Amino acid sequence: MAVQKGSAVLIKVGNAASPEVFTTVGALRSSSITINAETIDITNKDSSRARTLLADGGIKSFSITGSGIFDDGATHQTILTNFQASTFKNYQFLVPDYNTFTGAFQVTSMEYSGEYNDSAQYSLTFESSGTITIATV
Secondary structure (H helix, E strand, O other): OOOOOHHHOEEEEEOOOOOOOEEEOOOEEEEEEEEEEOOOEOOOOOOOOOOOEOOOOOOEEEEEEEEEEOOOOHHHHHHHHHHHHOOOEEEEEEEOOOEEEEEEEEEEEEEEEEOOOOOEEEEEEEEEOOOOEEEEO
């Protein structure tokens, strides 16, 4: 994979009428995805004092975060509506020339902030539910 611009890493929200159509969440300055696979420790007295993990035993999860300048755009209103409904909606995380991560996510946190000498800011957190499709771009 070649070096990529950070501004090209995108969070996208699915369209309610056509969930396979995605719109980029606007005014973001940073975005990240965390992929987690929990482990299950099955170490016992016969493990020769070495930790033993159960293969493919833990829960896999994806967390997406983003922050940026508050602009009250259409995508921001969609995310706010999704947050208030506490339901799972289709989101996509894009790393150009690498992968897309697509699936059901719930908005679990929204934060607004503002400094005296700066613009209003917002941050978002999304947590996965179910299988996330990973596709090569």
